[in-house]
Amino acid sequence: MDEAQGALTQLRAYLAQQNLNANAQLPPEREFCEVLGVSRGELRKALAVLEENGELWRHVGKGTFVGTRPFEEITGVSDIAAASNPREVMHARLAIEPVLAREAALNATAADIAEMRQCLKASRGATTWRQYENHDNRLHRLVAEASHNTLLIALFDTLNAVRRAVVWGRLRNNVDRPPADHHSFREHEALVDAIADRDLAAATAAMDRHLHAVQANLLRFRQAAE
Amino acid sequence: MDEAQGALTQLRAYLAQQNLNANAQLPPEREFCEVLGVSRGELRKALAVLEENGELWRHVGKGTFVGTRPFEEITGVSDIAAASNPREVMHARLAIEPVLAREAALNATAADIAEMRQCLKASRGATTWRQYENHDNRLHRLVAEASHNTLLIALFDTLNAVRRAVVWGRLRNNVDRPPADHHSFREHEALVDAIADRDLAAATAAMDRHLHAVQANLLRFRQAAE
DNA sequence: TTGCCTAATCAATCAAGAATTGGTTATATG
DNA sequence: CATATAACCAATTCTTGATTGATTAGGCAA
Numbered sequence: 001m002d003e004a005q006g007a008l009t010q011l012r013a014y015l016a017q018q019n020l021n022a023n024a025q026l027p028p029e030r031e032f033c034e035v036l037g038v039s040r041g042e043l044r045k046a047l048a049v050l051e052e053n054g055e056l057w058r059h060v061g062k063g064t065f066v067g068t069r070p071f072e073e074i075t076g077v078s079d080i081a082a083a084s085n086p087r088e089v090m091h092a093r094l095a096i097e098p099v100l101a102r103e104a105a106l107n108a109t110a111a112d113i114a115e116m117r118q119c120l121k122a123s124r125g126a127t128t129w130r131q132y133e134n135h136d137n138r139l140h141r142l143v144a145e146a147s148h149n150t151l152l153i154a155l156f157d158t159l160n161a162v163r164r165a166v167v168w169g170r171l172r173n174n175v176d177r178p179p180a181d182h183h184s185f186r187e188h189e190a191l192v193d194a195i196a197d198r199d200l201a202a203a204t205a206a207m208d209r210h211l212h213a214v215q216a217n218l219l220r221f222r223q224a225a226e
Numbered sequence: 227m228d229e230a231q232g233a234l235t236q237l238r239a240y241l242a243q244q245n246l247n248a249n250a251q252l253p254p255e256r257e258f259c260e261v262l263g264v265s266r267g268e269l270r271k272a273l274a275v276l277e278e279n280g281e282l283w284r285h286v287g288k289g290t291f292v293g294t295r296p297f298e299e300i301t302g303v304s305d306i307a308a309a310s311n312p313r314e315v316m317h318a319r320l321a322i323e324p325v326l327a328r329e330a331a332l333n334a335t336a337a338d339i340a341e342m343r344q345c346l347k348a349s350r351g352a353t354t355w356r357q358y359e360n361h362d363n364r365l366h367r368l369v370a371e372a373s374h375n376t377l378l379i380a381l382f383d384t385l386n387a388v389r390r391a392v393v394w395g396r397l398r399n400n401v402d403r404p405p406a407d408h409h410s411f412r413e414h415e416a417l418v419d420a421i422a423d424r425d426l427a428a429a430t431a432a433m434d435r436h437l438h439a440v441q442a443n444l445l446r447f448r449q450a451a452e
Numbered sequence: 453t454t455g456c457c458t459a460a461t462c463a464a465t466c467a468a469g470a471a472t473t474g475g476t477t478a479t480a481t482g
Numbered sequence: 483c484a485t486a487t488a489a490c491c492a493a494t495t496c497t498t499g500a501t502t503g504a505t506t507a508g509g510c511a512a
Contacts, residue, residue, distance in 0.1 A: 028502055039457055044504085054356040060503045061465025068356070077297070080380045092377040095329055099321045151318040151388055154306045155381050161297050162377055254473055265486055270475085286474045287494025 007042035008049060015055075015066070022067035026056075029064070077158065081165035089163045090218070094211050096159060097140065101207035103147035105195045112146040116192045124185060132178045139188055143207070146195065183213050233268035234275060241281075241292075248293035252282075255290070303384065307391035315389045316444070320437050322385055323366065327433035330372035331421045338372040342418045350411060358404045365414055369433070372421065409439050 014036060020026070027035065033043040047064065050056050057069035104112070119142060123135035137160070144156035178184075187210035194202035240262060246252070253261065259269040273290065276282050283295035330338070345368060349361035363386070370382035404410075413436035420428035 029504095030502080041456065041458090047503095053354070054360055058503060059465085060463065061501070063465095063502065068360075075380065080377060083376045088375050088377050091375055092381070095325045095375075095378060096322070096381070099325060103321055147321075149314050149317055149321075150309045151306060151314050151385065152321060154301065154388075155318070155322070155384060157301075158381060158384055159377070162380075164297055255475095256473080267485070267487090273474095284474060285494085286492065287472070289473065289494095 007036065007038040008046040010036045010038060011043070011046045011050065020066050023070075024066045025063050026066065032064075077161040077165055080158075081162050084162060084166055086166055086218070089159075089166050090211070090215050092159060093163070094208065094215070096155070097143075097211060098204045098207040100144050100147055100152060100156060101191060101195065101203040102200045103149065103152060104143045105198055105200045105203035107148045108146035108195050109148075112142065113192065113196045116142050116146075116195070120185075120188055120192060123188065124180075127177055129176060129178060132182075136184065136188075139192075143191070143195070183217070184210065187213055233262065233264040234272040236262040236264060237269070237272045237276065246292050250292045251289050252292065303387045303391055306384075307388050310388060310392055312392055312444070315385075315392050316437075316441050318385060319389070320434065320441070322381070323369075323437060324430045324433040326370050326373055326378060326382060327417060327421065327429040328426050329375065329378060330369045331424055331426045331429035333374045334372035334421050335374075338368065339418065339422045342368050342372075342421070346411075346414055346418060349414065350406075353403055355402060355404060358408075362410065362414075365418075369417070369421070409443070410436065413439060 015026075018026075026032065029040055029043060029047075033040040036043060038046075047056070047058065051058060054068060056064060056066050058064045116139060119135055119139045123132060123139065126132035126135055141153075141156065141160070144153050147153065187206065191203065191206040191210060194206045241252075244252075252258065255266055255269060255273075259266045262269060264272075273282070273284065277284060280294060282290060282292050284290045342365060345361055345365045349358060349365065352358035352361055367379075367382065367386070370379050373379065413432065417429065417432040417436060420432045
């Protein structure tokens with residue numbers, strides 16, 4: 001243990017001397033142990049102590065670095081989609097989008113609301129399901145944008161990208177069109193009204209009801225297909 | 227144009243015969259034109275027609291694929307962080323993490339809760355702020371994991387990655403340690419208790435209170451620094 | 453036995469170059 | 483003039499070797 005203490009002291013001395021800034025890479029173990037004049041095992045013990053202490057981090061194939069381990073890179077949308085499923089996506093929407101609606105009711109500008117209304121109108125005029133879905137996507141993103149929080153918008157985009165990747169195959173044909181009494185029309189309008197009224201609870205509830213209706217519709221669709 | 231029509235007919239015949247599913251890759255142009263017995267130029271004209279029609283998509287170096295072009299990838303964490311700021315991040319946490327706590331209270335297993343409790347204990351024993359922050363990060367991720375929804379976990383990871391990227395520079399020194407009466411200890415324990423009790427409202431409120439306390443602490447810290 | 457050093461080996465990662473592929477241009481050929 | 487053919491370009495993927503942290507086995511001394 002005297003030796004181990006020595007290796008740790010050597011290592012700390014090296015780090016202090018080189019006064020390296022965060023994220024700096026230090027030599028690979030095979031060279032480093034010779035530089036410090038200790039065996040590789042002792043060096044590794046000392047490194048393990050500092051790693052446990054959060055002063056540095058290591059990774060196979062990469063090396064040893066000073067500072068805290070970088071957040072593991074966000075896995076790509078396709079990876080998330082591969083690990084998820086429609087049920088999870090629906091559940092995540094039910095968890096996230098109502099609070100986005102709440103934020104929208106808090107922060108939406110008159111211009112935001114006008115754009116939502118225009119989107120609603122265009123949505124009513126859609127001549128194909130494809131067009132309708134584009135307008136639907138746009139409305140939901142407008143709600144996210146109305147939060148005026150770039151991070152929340154980015155999170156919504158991720159959620160949306162995963163959703164589109166997960167439900168990839170399921171495409172409606174391009175000849176039918178949404179019926180004039182499609183449930184989403186009313187629900188979307190109630191949502192925008194609540195946002196325009198700055199009614200946080202109503203906006204949250206409206207989004208929640210809308211997504212539950214979408215979910216019910218999905219289940220009905222799946223049953224019909226089976 | 228008779229020739230061109232011929233190539234297009236050949237191509238459609240091939241697609242119909244091979245009855246390929248979406249996202250299927252078809253042969254590279256150089257082979258494909260020989261298979262169909264047309265020149266590469268004619269084949270490219272025919273492919274251009276189908277691409278314009280949305281029946282397939284191509285990309286240099288990748289190939290030609292059936293179906294619609296995949297959604298453009300989400301912008302990287304560093305891009306989001308560059309466009310955001312600490313205030314937005316805090317606001318986003320206040321919006322998202324309480325609902326994650328709610329989901330955790332709904333779906334956490336006994337193992338999840340045990341792991342949280344162990345993390346709490348380790349957190350109390352932290353000898354440096356760095357160590358404490360590691361445990362804090364881990365606890366918040368454990369809450370997200372307890373939702374057992376891979377998509378929600380991925381969204382939390384994104385949020386967390388942006389947070390760490392935004393507050394990158396701000397690091398506490400490594401000599402002080404969190405005081406035994408640090409407010410987060412009590413708040414974290416209340417949060418885990420609520421999750422263990424399956425009390426959705428209490429879990430949501432506990433996370434909300436905790437984050438508000440963190441926010442207040444940040445403001446105090448900033449004022450002290452100025 | 454115990455502890456440590458050395459060496460070999462493993463698995464993950466990276467880097468550089470070859471090969472592949474859609475896109476473009478030049479030349480020839482009829 | 484139109485088109486086939488070939489050559490070349492740029493983006494992407496694949497392959498191969500080297501690098502690196504982690505692990506294991508054997509030897510050696512206290």
